[in-house]
Amino acid sequence: MNPFEKLKEIILNNNSFLISSHVNPDADAIGSELAFFYLLKKLNKKVKVINHSKTPYNLEFLDSDKVIEKYDETLHSNIFNEIDVFLLLDLNQAYRIVKMENGFRNFNGIKVCIDHHQDPENTFDLLIDDTNYAATGEIIYDFIKSTNIAELDYNIAFQLYAAIMTDTGSFRFERTTYKTHLMIAELLKFGVSPLDVYDKIYNQFNFGRIKLLGQTLSSVQLDNTQKIAYMTVTQKMLQETSTCEDDVDGFVNYCLSIQNVVIGILFYELNDGLKISFRSKGNIPVNLLAKEFGGGGHTNASGARLFNIKINDIKDKVISRAKYYLEMESK
Ligand code: 5GP
Ligand code: MN
Numbered sequence: 623m624n625p626f627e628k629l630k631e632i633i634l635n636n637n638s639f640l641i642s643s644h645v646n647p648d649a650d651a652i653g654s655e656l657a658f659f660y661l662l663k664k665l666n667k668k669v670k671v672i673n674h675s676k677t678p679y680n681l682e683f684l685d686s687d688k689v690i691e692k693y694d695e696t697l698h699s700n701i702f703n704e705i706d707v708f709l710l711l712d713l714n715q716a717y718r719i720v721k722m723e724n725g726f727r728n729f730n731g732i733k734v735c736i737d738h739h740q741d742p743e744n745t746f747d748l749l750i751d752d753t754n755y756a757a758t759g760e761i762i763y764d765f766i767k768s769t770n771i772a773e774l775d776y777n778i779a780f781q782l783y784a785a786i787m788t789d790t791g792s793f794r795f796e797r798t799t800y801k802t803h804l805m806i807a808e809l810l811k812f813g814v815s816p817l818d819v820y821d822k823i824y825n826q827f828n829f830g831r832i833k834l835l836g837q838t839l840s841s842v843q844l845d846n847t848q849k850i851a852y853m854t855v856t857q858k859m860l861q862e863t864s865t866c867e868d869d870v871d872g873f874v875n876y877c878l879s880i881q882n883v884v885i886g887i888l889f890y891e892l893n894d895g896l897k898i899s900f901r902s903k904g905n906i907p908v909n910l911l912a913k914e915f916g917g918g919g920h921t922n923a924s925g926a927r928l929f930n931i932k933i934n935d936i937k938d939k940v941i942s943r944a945k946y947y948l949e950m951e952s953k
Contacts, residue, residue: 625750630769632732632748636706638668644713645674645720645927646867649823651712652681652690653785654736654758658711659689660777661766670705672698674720678868683822684784693722701725707732712758714742714751715918736761740909741918753920756797759785763805779812784819791875792820796922830863837863838873844883850944851877852887854933874899884951885944889937895929898940906951914943 623631633639639662643651655671662669672691677684691698702708702725710719714737716726726733727745735746738755755761759782766774786806790798793806810816834855842853855870863869870890877886878901885908886901898915900908902922909924915936917926928936 625748626765626769628748629734629736629750629765630771632707632734633662633665633667633771636667636732638705639670639707639709640701640705641669641671641709641711642673642719642722643711644718647673647675647677647681647712648871649681649684649788650757650759650785652677652684653781653783653788654711654762656684656689657759657762657778657781657785658709660775660781661762661772664772664775670701672701672722674722678871679828679866680823680826680868681784684781695721702729702731705731707734710735710737710746711762712737714739714749716743716745736765739918739920741913754797756795756799756802757786757789759783759789760802760805763809767808774808774812776812776814779809780814780819783809783814783816784823787816787819788823827869828865830865831869834859834863834865834869835873838870838888839876842877842880844880845941845945847945847948848882849948850885850887850941851880851883852889852937852941853877854889854891856891856933857893874901877901878903885948887940887944889933889940891933892927892929895927895931896933896936897927898925900924900944902947904951906947908944908947911940911943911947915940 641655641658643655659669659671671689672693674693676692677690708729714735716723733746734748736750738753738758740753742749742751763782837859838853838855842851844851874886874888877883884903888899890897900912902908907921909919909921912919912924912926915926919925
C-alpha cells in the first residue's frame with residue numbers, strides 16, 4: 623500500500639491524535655500542524671497540538687483559534703495514555719521535540735512522521751519523508767489531494783499557504799517547482815491573501831528587531847577565502863534591543879547576499895550554550911557540517927544546538943570545518 627493510503631487508513635481507523643513539531647517551530651511547522659488539526663477535526667477526530675516551544679510571536683496569528691499548547695510536564699503527564707496516534711510534522715528525529723522525546727520513546731501507539739529532511743530515525747510505524755518537497759505543507763497538500771480524505775477548505779488552505787510560502791523563501795529556493803506553484807494556485811482559490819500572510823509574518827516585527835539586525839550585520843566577518851561569512855548574536859545584544867530568539871530568524875540569510883560568499887554562519891549565544899545556523903549556495907552540504915556538531919537539516923539550510931560551550935571556544939573549529947566542505951566542493 624502506498625504511504626499516503628496507509629496514512630489515510632491510520633487516520634480513519636483511529637480516534638485520538640497528538641500532533642507535534644520541532645523546537646523553535648517555523649511557519650512550515652506551525653502551518654502543517656494546524657492544517658492537520660483542521661483536517662482531523664473535519665473528520666470528527668479528537669486532536670491535540672502540543673509543542674515543546676511556544677509559538678514565535680510573529681506566527682501567533684496562524685493560531686487564531688488558540689489550538690496549540692506548550693508542553694507542560696504536569697499538565698500533560700497523561701497525554702500519551704490518551705492518544706492512539708502521535709504525529710510528528712516537519713522533523714524526523716525525536717530529540718527535536720526535546721521534553722516530549724521521552725513520551726515519544728515510551729509511547730506504544732502508532733507513531734507517524736511526515737517530513738522533508740534527510741536522515742530520519744527509524745522508530746516510526748509510518749515514515750513519509752521526502753526531501754524533494756520544499757515544505758512539509760506540500761506533502762500534506764499532496765496527501766489530502768491524492769487520497770481525497772476530505773475536501774480542502776479556507777482554514778487548511780491558509781495554513782498550507784503559510785507553510786509553503788515560508789519554506790520556499792517566498793517561492794525562490796531551489797526546491798520551488800512548477801508543482802509548488804500549482805499547489806499555491808489551488809490554495810489561493812480558497813481566498814488566502816498572499817499580501818496579508820506575508821505582511822503578518824515578515825513585516826510586523828518588534829521595533830527592537832531592526833536594531834538587533836543592525837548590530838548583527840555590524841558583526842559580520844569573512845574568512846580568508848572570502849567565501850564564508852559569519853555573524854554573531856549575543857545575549858547582551860538581545861538585552862540591549864529588548865528582543866528574543868524569535869527575532870533572529872532569517873538573519874543568517876544576509877551572509878549569502880555578499881558577493882562570492884557561499885557559506886553563511888550565524889552563532890547565536892544561548893544562556894546555556896549556543897545555536898549555530900548554516901546556509902549555503904549550490905551543492906555545499908551544510909547538513910553534513912551541522913551533523914558534525916550534533917545537528918542536521920537540509921543541504922542548503924541547517925543548524926545545531928550545543929550545550930555548555932561558549933561561542934569563542936568553538937568558532938574557529940566551525941569555520942575550519944566549513945572550509946573543508948568548501949574545498950571538497952571545488953575539487
Ligand atoms: P535555522 O537555522 O533556521 O534554525 O534552521 C535551518 C534548518 O536547519 C531547519 O529547517 C532545520 O531543518 C535544521 N536545523 C536547525 N537546527 C537543527 C538542529 O538542532 N538539529 C537538526 N537535526 N536540524 C536542525
Ligand atoms: Mn520545513
